[in-house]
Amino acid sequence: MKVIVFRLGHRISRDHRISTHCGLVARALGADGIVYSGDQDQAILDSVTRVREDWGGKFSVAYEKSWKKVVKDYKRKGYTIVHLTMYGMPVQKKLSGLRRKGKLLVVVGGEKVPWEMYEMADFNVAVTSQPHSEIAALAVFLDRIFFSKELDKKFSRAKKTVIPQERGKKVIGK
Ligand code: SAM
16 A cells, blocks of 8 residues: 655644654654645755655655645545545544555645645545544554554664664664
C-alpha cells in the first residue's frame, strides 16, 4: 500500500511544531511522503528532510501552494482521498475498504478546513468523533491501516540507528 500524507493549511506563524510533527509521524509510521499546503515554509521542509537524511528510508517531502491542485493531481494518479475529520465516519468501520484501495492520500487539516475538502474527499473519516489533533489522528490512522506492521519497519541507508535499551540511549552512526 502506498500512503502520502497531505497537511492542509500550514500557517507559518503558528503551526511550525505541529506541521513538522505531522511529517515526522508520517515518516516514522510508514507513509511514503508528505505534501504541505498553506504558507510556504522552507524550514518545515528542511527539518523533515534532515530527519530522513540522518535516520534513513525513502520519504518524499514537498510543498504545493494550491491545496485543490494537490487533491486533483493525486486523484488523477489513482489515489483515494481520505480526509481525517472528527465529523466523518468512524475509522474502525472504514479500514477494511480503505486497505483494498492500494494508494491513499491522507489529508489532515489545520485550524479551519475549507468545506470543499469534505466534498472532494472520497472518504471523510473520524478517529473518534471528539476534537483532538492532526498528529494524533494521523498516528492512529496509520497504525490501523498498516495493522501495526509499520512498527517493525526498517529504514534503509540510515546514518544513525538506535539500538534499543532497557535503560539509557545507544545510537550507532554519526
Ligand atoms: N474543527 C476543526 C475541523 O475538524 O475542521 C478541527 C481542527 S483540528 C485542530 C485539526 C485537524 O486535526 C483536523 O482538520 C483533522 O484533520 C484532525 N482531527 C482532529 N480531531 C479529529 C478526529 N476526531 N478525527 C479525525 N481527525 C481529527
